[in-house]
Amino acid sequence: MFRRREAVPFAFVAEADRFRSNVTPPPPERPSASQVLLRSLVGLTVVAGLAGSLLFGLPALDPGHAPGKAQQSEASRSR
Secondary structure (H helix, E strand, C coil), X not given: CXXXXXXXXXXXXXXXXXCCCCCCCCCCXXXXXXXXXXXXXXXXXHHHHHHHHHHHHHHHHCHHXXXXXXXXXXXXXXX
């Protein structure tokens, strides 16, 4: 395609990597009290949901209380 006719000196490319601006960026805005409260409420909701899923899910994963075993033991008693 189109090629540059003049060569770019290597020193110019190396200086471009080290360039520092003399303009400082503005400081980040501090979140308001309502934003902090909302973020913490969302975090607590997520943590409570995970804890609740563990609380209700672990008994279902317990191999000692499998529904198939309970039915077999009831059937063997009636014989």
